[in-house]
Amino acid sequence: AKKQAASATTIFGKRGMSLEEELNESNQYYLAKEIAVVHKKPTPIQIVKVDYPQRSQAVIKEAYFKRPSTTDYNGVYHGHYIDFDAKETKSKTSFPLHNFHEHQVKHMDECLKQGGICFALIRFVVLDRIFVYPASNLITFWRAQMTGGRKSIPLDAVVADGVEINYQLNPLIPYLDGVDELIARTQQGGN
Amino acid sequence: AKKQAASATTIFGKRGMSLEEELNESNQYYLAKEIAVVHKKPTPIQIVKVDYPQRSQAVIKEAYFKRPSTTDYNGVYHGHYIDFDAKETKSKTSFPLHNFHEHQVKHMDECLKQGGICFALIRFVVLDRIFVYPASNLITFWRAQMTGGRKSIPLDAVVADGVEINYQLNPLIPYLDGVDELIARTQQGGN
Numbered sequence: 001a002k003k004q005a006a007s008a009t010t011i012f013g014k015r016g017m018s019l020e021e022e023l024n025e026s027n028q029y030y031l032a033k034e035i036a037v038v039h040k041k042p043t044p045i046q047i048v049k050v051d052y053p054q055r056s057q058a059v060i061k062e063a064y065f066k067r068p069s070t071t072d073y074n075g076v077y078h079g080h081y082i083d084f085d086a087k088e089t090k091s092k093t094s095f096p097l098h099n100f101h102e103h104q105v106k107h108m109d110e111c112l113k114q115g116g117i118c119f120a121l122i123r124f125v126v127l128d129r130i131f132v133y134p135a136s137n138l139i140t141f142w143r144a145q146m147t148g149g150r151k152s153i154p155l156d157a158v159v160a161d162g163v164e165i166n167y168q169l170n171p172l173i174p175y176l177d178g179v180d181e182l183i184a185r186t187q188q189g190g191n
Numbered sequence: 192a193k194k195q196a197a198s199a200t201t202i203f204g205k206r207g208m209s210l211e212e213e214l215n216e217s218n219q220y221y222l223a224k225e226i227a228v229v230h231k232k233p234t235p236i237q238i239v240k241v242d243y244p245q246r247s248q249a250v251i252k253e254a255y256f257k258r259p260s261t262t263d264y265n266g267v268y269h270g271h272y273i274d275f276d277a278k279e280t281k282s283k284t285s286f287p288l289h290n291f292h293e294h295q296v297k298h299m300d301e302c303l304k305q306g307g308i309c310f311a312l313i314r315f316v317v318l319d320r321i322f323v324y325p326a327s328n329l330i331t332f333w334r335a336q337m338t339g340g341r342k343s344i345p346l347d348a349v350v351a352d353g354v355e356i357n358y359q360l361n362p363l364i365p366y367l368d369g370v371d372e373l374i375a376r377t378q379q380g381g382n
């Protein structure tokens with residue numbers, strides 16, 4: 001499966017696009033086909049100084065990046081609330097938990113409690129493998145870490161509990177296939 | 192009802208807070224009580240120039256406001272995807288449609304098709320009345336306007352199809368009461 005994914009990537013993906021750009025393109029496809037409405041949230045900025053020149057648009061002259069209080073992506077798919085963050089790692093063996101912040105994990109936990117479908121979209125850059133990994137599993141590892149557990153999620157665990165997504169032509173990253181699987185699990189009583 | 196709402200406002204609201212601040216406070220209440228997870232999206236910014244001074248945080252030196260491609264608020268409530276924008280008008284008789292942009296109305300239409308609960312939260316500032324007004328009705332007025340229809344939604348129509356929300360102590364703007372009503376209508380086959 002790895003070899004296949006790598007060759008598909010050569011054909012369709014990696015046209016100098018970042019994971020974010022590939023997801024934006026995938027979301028545009030889903031939107032155009034009326035399959036789902038998912039958008040990346042803008043980066044939160046603390047604006048300090050704005051100039052309002054005559055006859056032209058306002059210019060922000062001083063601003064700072066703020067830490068996001070939620071995940072980056074959310075939207076609606078077949079009546080389901082979808083919420084996720086996309087993360088990349090260069091590790092070949094595990095996904096380091098420091099890629100997430102406490103408030104993001106808390107946000108996913110809050111959304112799960114409201115019946116949302118929440119996950120991390122994880123790309124192992126070197127392995128060229130992408131997974132939809134359920135927030136419930138991520139939260140378990142996150143909490144274990146706080147009480148002396150390991151600081152990363154082993155690839156084996158990501159493979160076991162996640163859903164692998166292979167590049168294709170349209171959408172580039174068909175992650176809603178993974179979401180379908182998570183919805184099916186929820187309806188079977190798991191999460 | 193008008194007089195009552197005005198006096199409640201004097202007590203609880205209007206502590207120099209904007210509608211956005213009042214909604215943020217309401218959303219914080221809903222979040223803390225595990226009733227719903229709704230956040231305002233950050234304002235989208237086009238960043239042109241960033242300085243990275245040594246030993247201190249990045250400073251954005253030139254940036255511009257971008258037109259948002261979606262509404263301002265979304266989230267999850269009892270398994271439902273919630274999506275809305277908050278708008279104020281000083282008119283006493285109608286809500287001017289120019290408060291919305293084409294892409295926002297399109298976004299609400301897209302979300303409705305996916306089974307989301309979409310609406311405008313409209314405040315008539317002078318009347319001191321707030322309504323949850325269904326996106327489906329807004330879209331009808333919007334399209335009629337394009338073919339020669341009126342350029343505003345009469346207050347009577349907002350009263351007839353919307354749900355009036357009265358200020359209270361916690362949350363300040365209990366707009367989910369209006370959402371409950373919209374969900375009930377959807378389940379009765381309307382929208």
Ligand SMILES: [Mg+2]
Pocket residue numbers: 072085086
């Ligand atoms: Mg992110």
Ligand SMILES: [Mg+2]
Pocket residue numbers: 263276277
């Ligand atoms: Mg707005």
